[in-house]
Structure formats: structure tokens, C-alpha cells
Amino acid sequence: MRITIIGGGYVGLVSGACLAAYGAHITLVEKDPERLKRLEIGELPIYEPGLEALFSEQKAQKRLSFCATIEEGLRGSKAAFIAVGTPARRGSGHADLSFVYDVAKDIALTAQNDLVVVTKSTVPIGTGREVSSILRTLRPELRFSVASNPEFLREGQAIADFMNPDRVIIGLDRNSPDKGLHAQKLLTTLYHPLTHPQNKLVFMGLESAELTKYAANAFLAMKVTFANEIADICEATGADSEEVRYGMGLDPRISPDFLMAGPGFGGSCFPKDTQALAVTARKVGTPSQLVETIIAANDARKRRLAERVLTLLGDHITQKTVAILGLTFKANTDDMRQAPALTLLPYLNEAGVTLRVYDPQGMTQARPLLPKGIYFAHNALDAAKNSDLLVILTEWEEFSHISFEELQKAMKGRKILDYRGLWKDQNVSDYGFTYHRIGKRD
Ligand code: UDX
Numbered sequence: 001m002r003i004t005i006i007g008g009g010y011v012g013l014v015s016g017a018c019l020a021a022y023g024a025h026i027t028l029v030e031k032d033p034e035r036l037k038r039l040e041i042g043e044l045p046i047y048e049p050g051l052e053a054l055f056s057e058q059k060a061q062k063r064l065s066f067c068a069t070i071e072e073g074l075r076g077s078k079a080a081f082i083a084v085g086t087p088a089r090r091g092s093g094h095a096d097l098s099f100v101y102d103v104a105k106d107i108a109l110t111a112q113n114d115l116v117v118v119t120k121s122t123v124p125i126g127t128g129r130e131v132s133s134i135l136r137t138l139r140p141e142l143r144f145s146v147a148s149n150p151e152f153l154r155e156g157q158a159i160a161d162f163m164n165p166d167r168v169i170i171g172l173d174r175n176s177p178d179k180g181l182h183a184q185k186l187l188t189t190l191y192h193p194l195t196h197p198q199n200k201l202v203f204m205g206l207e208s209a210e211l212t213k214y215a216a217n218a219f220l221a222m223k224v225t226f227a228n229e230i231a232d233i234c235e236a237t238g239a240d241s242e243e244v245r246y247g248m249g250l251d252p253r254i255s256p257d258f259l260m261a262g263p264g265f266g267g268s269c270f271p272k273d274t275q276a277l278a279v280t281a282r283k284v285g286t287p288s289q290l291v292e293t294i295i296a297a298n299d300a301r302k303r304r305l306a307e308r309v310l311t312l313l314g315d316h317i318t319q320k321t322v323a324i325l326g327l328t329f330k331a332n333t334d335d336m337r338q339a340p341a342l343t344l345l346p347y348l349n350e351a352g353v354t355l356r357v358y359d360p361q362g363m364t365q366a367r368p369l370l371p372k373g374i375y376f377a378h379n380a381l382d383a384a385k386n387s388d389l390l391v392i393l394t395e396w397e398e399f400s401h402i403s404f405e406e407l408q409k410a411m412k413g414r415k416i417l418d419y420r421g422l423w424k425d426q427n428v429s430d431y432g433f434t435y436h437r438i439g440k441r442d
Pocket residue numbers: 151152153154155156217220224257258259260261262263264265266267268269270329330
């Protein structure tokens with residue numbers, strides 16, 4: 001089955017490579033000539049473990065091809081997946097749907113045959129129906145079946161999440177003449193390799209599928225925000241957030257997942273999706289105080305990060321050096337979008353602190369986003385050189401293998417602030433360090 005995927009970004013690339021592995025023939029449309037050229041030679045614009053190998057394997061088996069225009073990409077295709085960006089508009093927080101609607105118009109104007117049109121991007125409730133009306137208005141003579149198929153990929157684990165999903169959610173247009181049956185049949189065929197009982201193929205209404213994505217992300221963001229607030233209470237009362245997380249998590253209704261205290265959530269999804277849900281809820285007259293509080297609490301936490309660092313630095317901060325291990329919003333990605341580092345580092349830089357930073361994957365993405373004068377180190381120990389305080393901001397596995405003897409020699413001071421609890425089980429105090437972990441009183 002030939003499928004067109006429009007948008008060579010994170011969602012499009014992962015979906016394209018994985019659907020090709022499922023046996024589909026994928027034509028991926030990428031309008032940016034530079035990106036298209038790199039894709040054709042197998043160079044990916046994103047870092048995602050396992051994607052490069054899967055991508056080149058599917059290319060080699062001729063199940064993955066590329067082109068620059070939707071018209072070319074739709075030739076012989078049975079379905080078009082819209083996987084373009086829906087960035088949050090600055091200020092209002094509305095999801096910018098202009099890219100989605102432009103693609104819908106292009107599909108309508110260039111389609112040569114009946115087509116299933118699937119929104120893969122995370123889109124606000126009602127977008128699918130709007131796409132449907134754009135298609136039908138422009139090409140009433142063709143039969144378009146619109147569906148929603150939101151993805152639940154986690155950066156760093158996207159291939160595993162796609163290949164072994166808890167669920168594949170498919171929203172169908174029950175108001176359409178065939179009540180979504182044609183789209184249901186095609187997508188059932190497309191996802192046929194998912195036969196394991198745990199990989200549930202779930203069909204529901206269009207709006208339900210669109211809201212399921214937002215509700216799931218907002219709920220996970222709520223768990224993280226709740227964990228961060230419990231961590232603050234732990235620090236003030238002598239409790240240990242990791243012990244509390246374990247104790248809570250034994251209740252299967254709660255589970256320990258997404259209850260790790262951290263510097264605040266980031267990434268391209270939680271911030272954008274919580275914003276979009278809050279905006280939608282307010283727009284339809286049912287504002288969500290909870291979602292709005294999640295957003296405010298998370299933003300405040302990122303700002304408080306820096307105060308914590310300055311407190312630990314003590315006086316004469318303009319003569320002090322801080323080493324930052326980890327810049328990306330989480331480990332196993334190079335993604336800097338809404339990373340806590342983007343709040344913390346400018347603030348410390350402004351305060352006159354000397355900064356030395358290192359991230360295993362994020363340095364290229366981070367450099368243009370951070371103030372001048374910050375030293376980009378070659379590795380963790382280089383970042384630690386002559387530092388008074390070392391801050392762990394992202395939980396990269398490689399930071400867990402650092403030699404504390406070497407760290408002792410490299411650092412000037414002996415203070416460590418661990419925002420991820422990465423070294424909570426390492427005996428850093430044996431090497432003379434004072435170890436501060438969030439969620440536990442110093
Ligand atoms: C998320 C959802 O998990 C995924 O299902 C959806 O498709 C896209 O958004 P992602 O943004 O890649 O995935 O990252 P995720 O692993 O969910 O982490 C989101 C943020 O929460 C990160 O900043 C992470 O550091 C933080 N986090 C996560 C915590 O602080 N504590 C936790 O216990 C888990």
C-alpha cells in the first residue's frame with residue numbers, strides 16, 4: 001500500500017520509517033530543499049536512537065522515497081498523513097494550524113483520486129473536521145475520508161513506542177456518508193502487523209481522538225508537576241521524594257512512572273500541548289484551572305532553578321564558575337525545545353556567573369540558543385574544570401560513569417546540585433563532595 005507522509009520533521013520521519021517497516025510504501029514529502037537533499041542521502045535532521053539504521057534499511061528496501069511536492073507525493077497513494085508542525089503561537093498559546101490547513105488545501109488541489117487523509121500531527125479538537133470541509137469544498141467530486149491518528153512517541157524511545165505501542169488511536173468521521181468505514185478498513189490494513197493483544201487498535205470519534213492526545217499529555221505533565229511540588233515539600237520536611245515516589249507508585253492506580261522530580265518539564269510537546277488544551281478549554285467556555293495551574297507551576301519552577309543555584313554559590317558570584325551537565329530537555333535526545341537550561345543559563349549568565357556546559361548530543365542545537373561567553377566543553381570533566389559548583393540538569397547515562405577522583409581534581413569547589421537524582425545512589429560524599437539532590441533536604 002502506498003502512503004504519503006507530508007512533513008519530514010520528528011513525527012513524519014519516525015512514522016515514515018516505522019510504517020515502511022510495517023510493509024507500506026512511503027513517499028515522504030519535504031518541501032525544504034536543504035532538508036530534502038539531506039534525507040535523500042540518509043542524513044537525518046534529528047537525533048533519535050535507532051532511527052538512522054531503520055531509515056537507511058527502509059530506504060535500501062525501496063520502501064521509503066522522498067519528494068518536494070504534495071502533488072508528486074500523492075501519485076498512486078491511498079492515504080496522506082499530515083505530519084507538519086503545529087507550533088504554539090507566541091503569547092496566546094494557540095496552536096498555529098496554518099501549516100496543517102495549507103497542506104489540506106494542497107492535497108485537495110492536487111489529489112487525483114479518492115484519498116484517506118489522516119492528521120498525524122497533534123491538532124486541537126475540531127481540526128480534523130475543518131480539514132474535511134477544506135477538502136470537500138475544494139474538490140466535491142472526490143471522496144475524502146478524514147481520520148485522526150495522533151502519535152504518543154517519547155523522544156529517545158520513539159521507535160520502540162511506534163513498534164510496540166500501548167495503543168493506536170484512530171478517530172473516524174462518523175458524520176461522513178460511510179461513517180468512516182473506508183478509513184477504518186485502510187488503517188486496519190496499514191497497522192495489521194500490530195497483532196499483539198497489548199497493541200490495541202482503538203477506533204473512536206474524530207474529536208475524541210484529538211482530545212485523547214491532549215488529555216494524555218496534560219495528565220502526564222500533571223504527574224510531573226505534582227512530583228515536583230511533592231519534592232519541594234520533601235525538602236522542607238525531611239522526607240525523601242524518591243522514597244515517597246516508590247511508596248505512592250506501589251498503588252497500580254498511581255504507578256511510579258512520571259513521578260520523578262526534576263527541573264520542570266520541557267520538550268516540544270508538554271509545554272505546547274498543555275497550552276493548546278488550556279486555550280481550547282477557555283475558548284469553548286470550560287476553562288481548565290488544573291491545566292492552567294500546571295503551566296504556571298512549571299514555568300515558576302524553571303525560574304526558581306536559578307535561585308537555588310545562586311543560593312548554593314553564596315557570595316561573590318561574579319567570581320564563581322558553575323559547570324552544567326546536560327542541556328537538552330531530557331536524556332537521549334538532542335532537542336532543546338523548552339529545555340530548563342534555556343531558562344537557567346541566561347539568568348546565571350546575567351547574574352555574572354561564569355558558565356561551562358556540556359551535553360552529549362545537544363551542543364549543536366544549544367549553542368545558538370544560549371548567551372555568548374558560555375564555554376562549551378568537550379566532555380563532562382572539561383565542563384567541571386575549576387568550577388565551584390556542578391549542576392546535573394539532564395539525566396544522561398554517561399554522566400553516571402564519571403570518575404569522582406577525576407572530578408575531584410577537575411573542580412575547584414566541592415558542591416554538586418543534582419536536579420535529576422542521577423547520582424543519588426553514588427557515594428559522592430566519600431570524595432569530599434557536598435551532594436544536594438532535589439526532593440531531599442540538604
Ligand atoms: C511526551 C509524551 O511522553 C509522549 O507520549 C508524547 O507523544 C509527546 O510528549 P516527550 O516530550 O518526548 O514525550 O518527553 P517525556 O519523556 O514525556 O518527558 C517530558 C518532560 O517531562 C521532560 O522534560 C522530562 O524531563 C520530564 N519528566 C518526565 C520529568 O521531569 N519527570 C518524569 O518522571 C518524567
